[in-house]
Amino acid sequence: MRLAPAQRQAAGILKGPVRVVAGAGTGKTAVLAERFRRLVQAGVRPESILVMTFSERAAAEMRLRIRASTGLEPEQVGTFHALAMRWLREDGRRIGIPAHFRILAGADLWIAVRELMWELGNPLLVGEERPDDLVAPLLKAMERLKQELVPLDRVARWCAEAEDRERGDLLAAAVELFAEHARRTRSAGWLDFDDLLVEAARLLGRPDVGAAYRARFPYLMVDEYQDTNLAQERLVELLAGPQGNVFVVGDDDQSIYRFRGASVASMERFLRVFPGAAGVGLGQNRRSSRSIVTVAAALVAHNAARLPKEITASGRMGLPVRILEAPDGGTEAEAIAERIRRLLEGGTPAGAIAVLCRTNAIARPVAGALEAAGIPFVQPGAGIYAQPAVRDVIALLRVIADPDDRLALARVVTRPPLELELRGPVAEALSGRPWEVPALQLMREAEPRAPWLDLLDELHRESARLGVDDLFFELMSRSHYLEIESEPKAVAAVTRLGELIAEFCERSNDHALGAWLGRLDLELRSGYDPELPGVEGADRREAVQVMTIHQAKGLEFDAVFVPALVEGRLPQPHRGEGFELPPELLEAWVRGREDHVAEERRLLYVAMTRARRELVLSWAHRYEGARRWRRSRFLNEVASGRRWSGEVVAARAEDDPAPAPSPAFPPAAPLSFSSVATYRECPRQHWFRYRVGLPAQESVEAQFGTLVHRVLMRAARVRQAGDRLDGDRLMELYEAAWAEVELADERRRPVLFELGRRQLCSLLAAGGLEAAPYAVESAFTATLDGWRLKGIIDRVDFPPPTQTGGEVGEIEGIRDGAWRIVDYKTGSPRPASQLRRDLQLALYALGAREALGLDPIELEIVYLRDGRRVPIPVTDELLESARTALADAGAGIAAGRFEPRPERRRCGLCSYRLACDSAL
Numbered sequence: 001m002r003l004a005p006a007q008r009q010a011a012g013i014l015k016g017p018v019r020v021v022a023g024a025g026t027g028k029t030a031v032l033a034e035r036f037r038r039l040v041q042a043g044v045r046p047e048s049i050l051v052m053t054f055s056e057r058a059a060a061e062m063r064l065r066i067r068a069s070t071g072l073e074p075e076q077v078g079t080f081h082a083l084a085m086r087w088l089r090e091d092g093r094r095i096g097i098p099a100h101f102r103i104l105a106g107a108d109l110w111i112a113v114r115e116l117m118w119e120l121g122n123p124l125l126v127g128e129e130r131p132d133d134l135v136a137p138l139l140k141a142m143e144r145l146k147q148e149l150v151p152l153d154r155v156a157r158w159c160a161e162a163e164d165r166e167r168g169d170l171l172a173a174a175v176e177l178f179a180e181h182a183r184r185t186r187s188a189g190w191l192d193f194d195d196l197l198v199e200a201a202r203l204l205g206r207p208d209v210g211a212a213y214r215a216r217f218p219y220l221m222v223d224e225y226q227d228t229n230l231a232q233e234r235l236v237e238l239l240a241g242p243q244g245n246v247f248v249v250g251d252d253d254q255s256i257y258r259f260r261g262a263s264v265a266s267m268e269r270f271l272r273v274f275p276g277a278a279g280v281g282l283g284q285n286r287r288s289s290r291s292i293v294t295v296a297a298a299l300v301a302h303n304a305a306r307l308p309k310e311i312t313a314s315g316r317m318g319l320p321v322r323i324l325e326a327p328d329g330g331t332e333a334e335a336i337a338e339r340i341r342r343l344l345e346g347g348t349p350a351g352a353i354a355v356l357c358r359t360n361a362i363a364r365p366v367a368g369a370l371e372a373a374g375i376p377f378v379q380p381g382a383g384i385y386a387q388p389a390v391r392d393v394i395a396l397l398r399v400i401a402d403p404d405d406r407l408a409l410a411r412v413v414t415r416p417p418l419e420l421e422l423r424g425p426v427a428e429a430l431s432g433r434p435w436e437v438p439a440l441q442l443m444r445e446a447e448p449r450a451p452w453l454d455l456l457d458e459l460h461r462e463s464a465r466l467g468v469d470d471l472f473f474e475l476m477s478r479s480h481y482l483e484i485e486s487e488p489k490a491v492a493a494v495t496r497l498g499e500l501i502a503e504f505c506e507r508s509n510d511h512a513l514g515a516w517l518g519r520l521d522l523e524l525r526s527g528y529d530p531e532l533p534g535v536e537g538a539d540r541r542e543a544v545q546v547m548t549i550h551q552a553k554g555l556e557f558d559a560v561f562v563p564a565l566v567e568g569r570l571p572q573p574h575r576g577e578g579f580e581l582p583p584e585l586l587e588a589w590v591r592g593r594e595d596h597v598a599e600e601r602r603l604l605y606v607a608m609t610r611a612r613r614e615l616v617l618s619w620a621h622r623y624e625g626a627r628r629w630r631r632s633r634f635l636n637e638v639a640s641g642r643r644w645s646g647e648v649v650a651a652r653a654e655d656d657p658a659p660a661p662s663p664a665f666p667p668a669a670p671l672s673f674s675s676v677a678t679y680r681e682c683p684r685q686h687w688f689r690y691r692v693g694l695p696a697q698e699s700v701e702a703q704f705g706t707l708v709h710r711v712l713m714r715a716a717r718v719r720q721a722g723d724r725l726d727g728d729r730l731m732e733l734y735e736a737a738w739a740e741v742e743l744a745d746e747r748r749r750p751v752l753f754e755l756g757r758r759q760l761c762s763l764l765a766a767g768g769l770e771a772a773p774y775a776v777e778s779a780f781t782a783t784l785d786g787w788r789l790k791g792i793i794d795r796v797d798f799p800p801p802t803q804t805g806g807e808v809g810e811i812e813g814i815r816d817g818a819w820r821i822v823d824y825k826t827g828s829p830r831p832a833s834q835l836r837r838d839l840q841l842a843l844y845a846l847g848a849r850e851a852l853g854l855d856p857i858e859l860e861i862v863y864l865r866d867g868r869r870v871p872i873p874v875t876d877e878l879l880e881s882a883r884t885a886l887a888d889a890g891a892g893i894a895a896g897r898f899e900p901r902p903e904r905r906r907c908g909l910c911s912y913r914l915a916c917d918s919a920l
Contacts (some may be wrong), residue, residue, distance in 0.1 A: 003027070003034060004314075010280040011035040013247070014042060017240065017274035018227075019267065020249040023311045024609035025287030025556070026294070028249045032221050033065035035247060039219055040070055049555040050217035050239065051077040054224040054257070058554055062223065080232050082195055084200035087213075088191075092774065095203050097191070104190040106889050110135055110278035110518075110526035113142075116181055116794075123758065124173040127865055129827025130701050132525055141579035142178050146194035147229035149201070150585050152179055152561055158888045172378075174579055182828070203809055204238040214241050224554075224697055225250035227257040228266050230587065237273055246274070252307045253300045256550060256603050275871040284309045285609070288555055290317025292615050296608040299638050304600045310578055321608075323635055326651040329564070332620040335651035336561050339616065341373055341545060343559055350376060352558035354545040356607040359572045361903055361920055365623075366563055370544060377544040380551055382531025388415075388917060389490035390497050394520070395914055396475060397468070400459045401513045403440035406430045410694055413443060416484050417452060422692045432695035455479055467511030472501050492533045500530060527908065549607045560611035562604065566629040571600030597633075604634050618651075624901040635786035670781055670788035670892055673843045679908060680839070681887040686761035687898035688912040696911030700744050704752050705826045706862065709794070711737045711760060712769075719772040730764055731757070759826065759864035766867050774798045780851035784883060787890040791847050795822040796854065818858040821848055829863045829870070842882035845874045 003011070007027050010020050011034035022028045032051065040046055049072065051066075053059040066074045067494055078086070089099050104112060114135045117125055155175050161170030164239050185191070199685045206209045220240050222228070225248040228236070240246035252264045271277055285293045293313035300306070340353055355377075357363040363379065370377045392415050398408035401741050410430050413420045420426050429435075429442035440460075444453045455478055463471055474650065476482060476498070482491055504519060505511045511543065545557070553887035564570065574596035608615055617638070619631045639648065679686040698706070714733045718725050734757065743749055764767060775796040782789050799817025821844055840858050848854045859872035872878075900918035908918040 003030065004282075004286070005458070006280065006284070007031050007034070010282065011038055013280070014039060015245055017244065017270075017277035018247045018280065019270050019274075019277050020247070020280045020282060021267065021307050021309055022249055022251050022255060022282035023285060023309055023481055024251060024605070025285040025293075026282035027066055027247035027286055028223065028251070028282070029061055031495065032247075032249060033060060033069050033221060033281070035221065035327050036066050036074070037069045040072065044219060046070075046072050047075050048217060049074070049076060049221070050083075051217045052083060052220070052236070053077070053079055054223045054227050055079060055554065056082070058223055058582055060327075061554070080235065080271070081196050082230075084196040084235070087200055087203065088196065091203060091209060092199065094206065094209060095199065097199055097203075101189050101191050104185060104192050106529040107190055107526045110139065110528060111522045112185070113139060113177070113181060114522070114526075116184070116419040117177055118748060118751060120177060120180065121754070122173040122176065123755050124176070126168050126748075127755050127826075129705075129825075130699075136527065137579050138174055138177065141174060142181075143194050144581060145178070146198050147231050148581075149198065149230050149234060149585055150581070152182075152650055155581075155585060156580055162582075163278060163525060171579060171582075194231070196557060197229075197235065201231055201234045201238065204235065205773055210238050210241075213239055214244065218245060220246045222246070222248040224254075225270065225291065226252050226255040226264075226266055233269060240274075241549060242274075250828040253303070253309075253602055254551065254606050254609075255554070256599070256606055257401075258679075261280070264305060267307060276647055278717045281309055285311060285313045286315070287611060288313065289315050291318050291320055292608065292611050295321045295615075296605055297637055298607065299601065299634060300605040302637050303601055305598070321638075322616045323639060323648045324616055324651055325631070326620040327622065328367050329620045329623040331651050332367075332618050334363040336366055336563060336616070336618065337369035337373045337375060340375055340616060341557075344375070344613075346599065347557055350542050350544050354552060354555070354559070354610065355558040355561045355563065355609065356545065356547060356549045356552050356601070357563060357578050358549060358572065358759050359904070360548060362548065362569060362918075363548070364563045364902060366561075367546050370546070375544060376542060379546045382532045384493045384496050384500075384532050385524065385529045385920065387490065387493035387532065389485045389487075390493045391914060393472075393481065393494055396456065396479075396481075397471065397513060398914075399440060399456050400463055400475070401517055403438035403457065403460055404435075406432075406695055407697075407915050408440045409439050409443060410688075410692075412453075412456075414915075427692050452479070462545060463516070464798050466513075467505060468513045468516040469501050469505045469511065471513055472498055479794060496530065496533055511593050527904075549603050549764070552610050553598075553606060555612055556612055558612050559614040559616075560607065561616045561618065562607045563618045564623070565604075565617050565635050566623075567632055568629065570604060570634065571597050589827070601634060606658055620788055624899060651667075670790040671886060671893075673702050673792050673840050675893075676843070676886060676889040677839055679893060680885065682910065683892060683898040683903045684900035684916060684918065685912055687894070688915060691898070694912060694915065697744065699751070700748055703741060703743055704756065707737050707741055708756050708759065708826050709824060711756075713776055713794065715769050716773050716776045719769065720770070720776060725769055727761065727764060730760055730769070735762060756826075762867055763862070763864055768862065769865065771797055773822075775852075780847040782847050782851035784846060784850060785887055787833050787886050789843060789847060791843060793821055793844050793848055793852070794824070796820065796848070796852075799823055818856045819848070819854040820858050821845065821854075822860050822862060824862050824864060826864050828865060829868055839882065839885055841872060843886070846879055846882045846886075847876075851881075 004027070007030060010018070010031050014035070020028070020031065022031070036049055036051070038045075039049055051062055052915055053062060056079055058588040059082070063074055063077050066072065066077070076083075086104075088101070090098050092101070092109075093099060101504045110240045114132060117131065117135065117138070125131060125134055125138075144150075145152070152175050155171065156859050159168040159172035159175060162171075204213055211337070217239060220236065227250075236246060236248070240381060247269055250267050252267055255264075288296070293311060297311040300311075324332065326333055326335060335434060336355065341355060344350060353368050356362065360379075367377060367379065385394075390836075395408040395415075396412040398405045399412055402408075408420060412418070413423060413426060413430075415600055422430070425446045426443070429439055435442060440453060440457060444457065455475075459471060461473060462474070466474070482578065485491065485494065501516060504516055508515065508519075520806045546553075549562075562570075600702070608617075617635060619629070619635065621628055623629060675686060675690050678689060711730075714737075715725055715730060718729065718733075737751060738749075743752075758883075774796050778796060780791060780793065797820040799819055821841075823841065823844070841861075845857050845859060848857055859874060861870040861872065862868075863870070900916065901920045902918045907913050907916075908914070910919065913919040
């Protein structure tokens with residue numbers, strides 16, 4: 001490519017620090033490669049030029065460009081992490097890092113922190129409603145501390161002096177965990193990826209080592225500088241020295257990775273450290289058509305905190321940018337697939353077409369539409385556990401381990417080769433009813449194709465002597481499974497699963513199937529999913545690319561489609577990291593917090609500027625469920641701009657037949673809070689639980705909550721009978737309840753026992769169990785707008801005596817007071833605004849008034865964690881929301897609408913994830 005004047009100017013500055021501010025598509029990589037060529041031409045040894053990139057893909061592209069322009073093989077081109085690892089292996093011994101250190105990452109890191117959290121047992125962490133949900137935020141906080149070079153002792157001092165004691169104590173618990181994790185991993189010779197940066201900076205911070213590396217690499221170039229964190233910046237500064245020949249290129253408008261959310265922080269810090277740096281701007285986009293550049297520039301111009309740059313286009317106007325409006329997500333996906341089909345027929349290579357989504361979940365409908373249209377596509381980064389064939393094999397192995405695992409068996413019998421429907425005798429055999437024989441035996445007796453199930457029974461008997469690797473081999477060879485699933489992606493995924501099983505057996509002393517399944521369960525909880533073997537070379541060029549926007553960074557395509565541009569998806573709502581670091585812990589110039597919407601806007605800008613010729617932005621009024629979505633504010637900004645040159649088109653849905661009625665079932669039972677809430681969460685989950693009757697294993701957290709609830713109800717009955725309740729009596733009830741429970745994870749019993757003891761004793765000491773209740777666990781059935789609602793109200797307290805005209809305890813005499821429905825929570829307190837929308841409370845209020853005749857009513861939430869009591873007034877709005885939720889769920893259930901609503905977090909918490917084909 002012939003360089004533009006600004007590119008030649010930038011590449012020609014061979015001495016001193018240089019900062020290049022470059023817009024999207026302006027040839028950043030070309031400038032870096034050209035500077036490398038000119039340095040070599042000027043007599044600089046190639047091995048003395050260090051090029052640092054943000055990703056391995058960028059490093060590979062840089063090597064390719066340099067090789068093409070110089071004919072040389074560049075030796076010192078790599079990512080920050082790869083180069084840091086190399087240096088630590090060479091010289092890490094100088095700071096106590098052994099050369100043979102190993103990397104702790106992915107699921108291994110998650111599991112290590114999770115197990116340590118439970119071992120330490122700090123109630124502030126394990127006392128959460130779902131403690132495992134804290135592991136990812138803890139890892140993010142630990143990662144950020146390292147990336148921003150914040151030492152733990154600084155955090156500990158802040159925690160000790162914090163005015164907000166709740167926040168200080170919680171962060172102190174995290175610091176204790178981080179410190180112990182660091183001690184154990186170092187003693188075992190482990191580093192994580194962020195340790196590589198921290199330790200490399202510590203290594204180069206030694207004067208002798210830093211001087212040696214500066215002499216070794218007198219010329220330094222850095223790509224994508226806007227996304228670097230403080231540890232990476234410190235590495236650059238130590239390598240360059242005060243007057244070093246450091247050349248950085250970046251675009252603050254494309255800052256989509258940086259934790260601290262300050263898009264200009266890295267670029268501005270560079271000028272503070274190198275105040276004499278030359279500055280060059282690249283603003284002419286050489287990739288995209290003028291219409292695309294114009295619209296993208298208009299969008300990103302809405303971000304206030306930007307480095308000044310004028311983004312222009314050198315190409316032709318090209319096709320107008322299109323905004324596609326659809327009535328529903330299915331129609332949107334089909335319209336995208338149809339346009340892609342036409343592009344392929346017109347000669348556009350499949351590999352030059354991309355669908356870029358905010359999340360992988362958003363990509364599912366489009367992937368389904370492409371598959372239905374017979375259009376080849378690939379999803380880079382897709383994990384193997386999301387592949388149906390792998391889930392099939394996991395289900396088979398779970399049945400081999402436990403022939404009464406009905407969830408796993410439900411998947412086995414509904415997938416090839418049996419492909420049975422979950423109805424009639426099949427549903428009966430798999431239901432939650434207790435049977436004297438395992439479900440597998442019932443299925444073998446009921447199913448005429450039993451020989452295939454006989455193999456599972458045989459392997460179950462052999463599992464006592466065979467390891468999981470041998471069982472996997474026997475299963476594959478004797479079932480001929482890979483002949484049943486002959487699709488290449490399925491074969492690759494199952495083959496990779498076999499490799500992971502072999503790797504487990506290599507590093508574990510216990511090769512038993514049960515040990516591997518235990519490890520697999522933790523991996524699935526962690527959310528980390530080993531990548532599916534990719535499609536390379538010609539195959540990749542012959543397939544449409546379906547990926548997240550983050551994965552598309554640095555790539556370009558002829559045509560780009562960006563679906564689901566609605567409020568709540570792009571932009572997504574801001575979600576805190578869980579352990580927000582106080583700004584005063586960070587260096588001054590990294591404390592800035594940007595508008596979250598600005599970060600989301602940059603993400604869409606990156607997606608739009610991947611397109612060379614055609615760009616289609618789309619949205620739908622409805623996706624899964626009945627909710628109506630609003631189109632993204634970004635579309636409004638794009639279409640209302642004075643430079644808008646695109647067009648808005650509408651996709652029409654074909655007239656769909658009414659949904660087929662569900663198979664015949666017994667007459668509908670009354671609805672409950674659980675059934676309504678489950679249906680609202682995911683109709684398919686409701687179908688598994690309430691129509692098919694598949695049992696769901698209770699989580700440890702749910703078991704703990706049920707146990708504490710049981711103790712509170714028994715304590716309430718003691719007071720209701722007029723008996724005294726002291727600490728000894730309460731502990732008798734508590735210990736008796738624990739004796740009745742077999743935890744799903746017995747290792748957690750001591751920690752949970754102590755946690756529950758503290759909560760109950762605190763409640764007793766605060767007088768929370770002193771009053772005698774009017775009712776305990778009152779069952780009710782109410783008919784509301786034609787729907788029957790049943791439930792059990794835990795506790796009803798009398799109205800305060802001062803509000804009654806008669807004697808306390810006589811219902812007729814206290815009707816003027818407010819009855820208190822009390823609900824106990826073992827988890828973290830929630831804002832009152834959320835509680836006022838709580839469906840469970842609203843339904844309980846309806847049931848108490850309509851079926852128990854209690855009126856007026858006051859709801860009260862008691863948080864056992866800190867003894868907080870939160871009153872919730874029963875308003876007409878609250879009761880109307882309950883009636884609406886009940887009617888909507890009842891109508892959907894009666895009509896047989898049990899569509900899935902896949903979403904990563906929702907599916908991760910679902911008991912039926914393995915049995916469901918739509919689960920993420």
